[in-house]
Amino acid sequence: MINLSLNKKVIIFGFIFTFFSSFGQSFFLGLFNSSLRNELNITHGQFGTIYAGATICSSLVLVWFGKKIDDIKLFKYSLIVIFILFFSSVFFSFISNIYFLVIAIFLMRFSGQGLMSHTSSTTISRYFNRRRGRALSGIWFGLSSAEFILPVMVVFLLNIFSWQTIWHFISVIIILILPSVVFYTIKNITFDSRESLNFDQSQKNFTETKNWKRSEVLKDFKFYIILLNMLAMPWIVTGVFIYQSFISESKLWGSYVIPQSFMIYSITSILTLISSGFLVDKFTSRKLIPYMNIPLLLGLVILYIYDFKYSAFLFFGLMGISNGLSNVLGSSTWAEIYGVRFLGSIRALTTAFMVFSTAFGTAIFGIFIDNGFSIEFISLVSIAYISLSLFALILIKRYVEPVIITKKT
Numbered sequence: 001m002i003n004l005s006l007n008k009k010v011i012i013f014g015f016i017f018t019f020f021s022s023f024g025q026s027f028f029l030g031l032f033n034s035s036l037r038n039e040l041n042i043t044h045g046q047f048g049t050i051y052a053g054a055t056i057c058s059s060l061v062l063v064w065f066g067k068k069i070d071d072i073k074l075f076k077y078s079l080i081v082i083f084i085l086f087f088s089s090v091f092f093s094f095i096s097n098i099y100f101l102v103i104a105i106f107l108m109r110f111s112g113q114g115l116m117s118h119t120s121s122t123t124i125s126r127y128f129n130r131r132r133g134r135a136l137s138g139i140w141f142g143l144s145s146a147e148f149i150l151p152v153m154v155v156f157l158l159n160i161f162s163w164q165t166i167w168h169f170i171s172v173i174i175i176l177i178l179p180s181v182v183f184y185t186i187k188n189i190t191f192d193s194r195e196s197l198n199f200d201q202s203q204k205n206f207t208e209t210k211n212w213k214r215s216e217v218l219k220d221f222k223f224y225i226i227l228l229n230m231l232a233m234p235w236i237v238t239g240v241f242i243y244q245s246f247i248s249e250s251k252l253w254g255s256y257v258i259p260q261s262f263m264i265y266s267i268t269s270i271l272t273l274i275s276s277g278f279l280v281d282k283f284t285s286r287k288l289i290p291y292m293n294i295p296l297l298l299g300l301v302i303l304y305i306y307d308f309k310y311s312a313f314l315f316f317g318l319m320g321i322s323n324g325l326s327n328v329l330g331s332s333t334w335a336e337i338y339g340v341r342f343l344g345s346i347r348a349l350t351t352a353f354m355v356f357s358t359a360f361g362t363a364i365f366g367i368f369i370d371n372g373f374s375i376e377f378i379s380l381v382s383i384a385y386i387s388l389s390l391f392a393l394i395l396i397k398r399y400v401e402p403v404i405i406t407k408k409t
Contacts, residue, residue, distance in 0.1 A: 001084045006193075006392075007128075009184070009185040009186065010123065010127050010128075010135075010180070010185065010186060010189070011090055011124070011135055011138050012023060012185050013120070013123065013137060013182065013186050014120040014121070014123060014124045014135070014138070014139030014142070014143060014144040015120075015138060015139045015220045016118060016142065016177075016178070016181050017116050017117075017119055017139075017142070017178075018116070018120045018121075018139045018140060018141075018143050018218070019077075019142035019143065019145060019146050019210055020085065020112070020142075020174065020178065021112050021113060021116035021117040021142075021143065021317050022110060022112070022114040022118070022143060022146035022147070022150060022340065023085070023089065023112045023174075024085075024088075024108040024109050024110070024112015024114065024116065024201070025113050025143070026238050026241050026242065026358060027111065027144075027147055027151065027241055028112075028146070028150055028151075028154070029105070029108060029109075030157065030241060030242065031154045031158075032163050032343025033047060033136075033148075033153060035163040036095065036101065036163075038159075039096075039163075040095075040096070040097065040101060042098065042276065043047075043158060045366065045370070046098075046134075046360055048169075048363075048366050049171045049305055050098065050101055050102055050105065050241065050356050051105055051242075051359075051362060051404060052104050052359040052360075052362045052363045052366075053102070053359070054105035055105070055106075055355055055356070055358055055359035055362070056356055056359045057106050057108045058106050058109040058110035058113075058355055058358040059109075059114070059115055059351075059352040059353070059354075059355035059359070060109055060350060060352065062110060062115070062118065062348055062352040063128045063349055063352040064348075065115070065202075065348070066114070066115065066118050066344065066345070066347065066348025066349075066352065067214070067344060067345035067348045067350060068175075068344070069118070069119065069122055069348070070084055070191075070341075070342055070343070070345050071345035073144075073189075073190070073191075074119075074123060074186050074190075074369075075182060075183075075186060075187050075188075075189065076123075077119065078119060078182045079113065079179065081115045081116060081119050081120050081171055082109070082174065082175075082178045082179060082182065083118060084111040084115065085111040085112060085115070085174055085178075086174045086175045086312035087107070087111075088104070088107035088108050088110070088111045088112070089108070089167055089170045089187055090165045090168075090171045090229070091103065091104050091107055092104040092107070093151070093164045093165075093167035094164075094173070094228060095259060101343075103395075105137040109355060109395030112311075113355060113358075114352075114355055115141075115187065115350060115353065117350045118341070118344075118348060120142075120314060121136070121139070121330075121331040121347060122140055122343055122344050122347045123186070123189075123405040124136055124139055124331065125225060125261065125331050125335040125340065125343055125347070126335065126340040126343050126344075127189070127193060127194060128194075129194060130246065130281070131218075131281060132275040132280065132332050132335065133257035133276065133278065133279065133280025133281040133285070133328060133332055134277035134278060134280075134281055134324060134404055135277070136277060136280070136327070136328045136331050136332055136373055137273040137276055137277030137280075137327075137328050138277065139326075140273050140324075140327040140328065141273060142272060143327070144266060144270050144324075146264075147262075147265075147266055148268075148321075149267045150203060152326070155380050157169075158369060162340065179336075182184050182285065185315045187311050189244065191341075194313075197250055206257075209336070209337075209338075209339040209340075209402040209403065209404060210338075210339055210402065210403035210404070211338070211339030211340065211341035212262070212337075212338040212339055212342065212346070212403075213345075214342060214345040214346055214349060215335070217338055217346055217349075218296060219350075220397075222399050222400055225368070225389070225392045225393055225396055226288075226289065226333065226337075226393065226400065227353060228328065228389040228392065228393075229289060229293060229389045229390060229393050230291050230329075230333075230350065230353075231353060231354060231357040232296065232324060232382075232385060232386050232389060233292075233293065233296060233322055233326040233358045234326075234354050234358050234361065235357040235358060235361030235364070236296065236300075236361060236385075236386075237296075238357075238358040238361040238362055239325065239361035239362060239364065239365035239378070240319070241363065242361075242362050243365050243366070243369060244258045246369055246375065247375050250374060250375045251307050251309075251311075251312070251317050251375070252307065253309045254309070257312045258312060260313075261312045261313050261316035261317075262316065264313050264316050264317040264320065265316040265317065265323070266319045266320065267320070268318075268320030268321050268324065269319075269320040269321075269324045270324070270325045271324070272320065272321045272323070272330065273324045275329065276288075276324055276325050276327075276328045277328060280329070282326055284336060285328075285329045285333040285336050286333060286336055286337060286400045286401065287331040288325070288329060289329055289333060289393065290390065290393055290394060290397065291325070292295055292322060292325045292326055292329055293322055293326075293386045294322075294390075295319070295321035295322045295325075295392060296318060296319055296321075296322035296386065297317075297320050297383060297386045299315040299317075299318030299322075300315075300383050300386070301379075301383065302314050302315050302381060302400075303315045303375065303376075303379045304320070304376050304379040304383070312368070319380035322374035325331040330350075330354075331347075334350060336402055337400065337401070337402050338402070339402070364381075365378060368381070369375050394406050
């Protein structure tokens with residue numbers, strides 16, 4: 001086995017866990033939408049309601065279980081997460097009625113989108129300090145890679161195997177690969193492990209960020225304003241992904257325009273990930289937050305005004321830029337402002353809000369569509385949300401700073 005530095009091992013761990021989180025992401029589960037609806041004879045609306053409800057439940061449980069990463073050694077915690085993901089994948093293959101569907105979606109959203117991404121992001125944000133931005137951008141390539149590879153692969157496999165067989169394959173891959181990855185990469189990581197740096201740390205005085213407890217964070221007004229900006233991307237994009245067929249029909253784009261636009265989305269996401277890591281390390285996350293949703297805002301304006309098919313490429317391309325920024329900033333900002341000692345409990349809360357917002361996006365888009373509102377109206381609602389949350393963030397921008405403590409060695 002190649003002898004890698006601990007820094008590289010931690011990044012590999014984060015990359016692979018982020019890649020495997022895709023099994024619980026909306027883009028992946030949506031690939032089995034038709035198969036599941038045909039199997040259970042349910043409508044789009046029924047599936048959307050079940051999906052939103054199960055997602056909300058998973059976000060509530062995540063607030064509690066995600067906090068445990070601050071109390072349990074990372075090696076043991078990661079193995080528990082792997083077992084839950086494995087069990088969830090096995091259970092998913094046995095869906096035979098609506099009750100099983102509810103449980104299966106809950107488990108996959110909880111273990112995949114929730115715990116896997118929470119574990120990888122918390123580990124990276126806590127372990128890295130000087131190079132946190134670059135490390136986070138590196139691990140989020142895992143999800144971008146999955147978004148690029150898995151849809152085509154699953155569509156191909158569905159022409160050969162049943163959807164149940166594909167989930168059997170997934171569960172086998174999980175249990176064969178992930179335990180070995182954890183054993184090789186983070187077995188010896190402790191709560192106090194930090195990146196190795198090539199500079200002298202023997203100075204008499206040094207500073208560190210105050211470590212906020214979750215109860216303290218919940219009393220801090222700026223937390224909620226930052227969070228409102230963080231949640232724009234997940235709820236809007238989830239709505240776009242789930243109801244992409246409605247958007248295509250409304251705009252008369254044809255069935256292939258949005259799938260082709262996903263390629264632009266992936267490319268701009270990856271390019272943004274490459275640059276955002278360096279930007280975070282140079283300027284800090286808290287100074288970049290106001291710019292995070294501006295590309296998405298511009299994309300929604302294009303979606304509202306234009307109908308020609310190339311506007312889809314512009315919309316998805318701009319959305320991909322905001323996605324790349326939000327992936328990095330959404331993980332590093334909390335560590336910068338509130339410290340890393342209790343980062344697990346803080347990120348469990350913010351991740352739960354993020355998961356909840358995806359359910360909100362599914363529901364709010366569905367309600368508007370069922371009541372006859374156009375995609376242009378939905379775009380306006382989204383534009384208003386981003387504008388108001390951004391305005392509130394600008395008003396408190398000077399308060400978005402960590403509390404610094406000076407210590408003596």
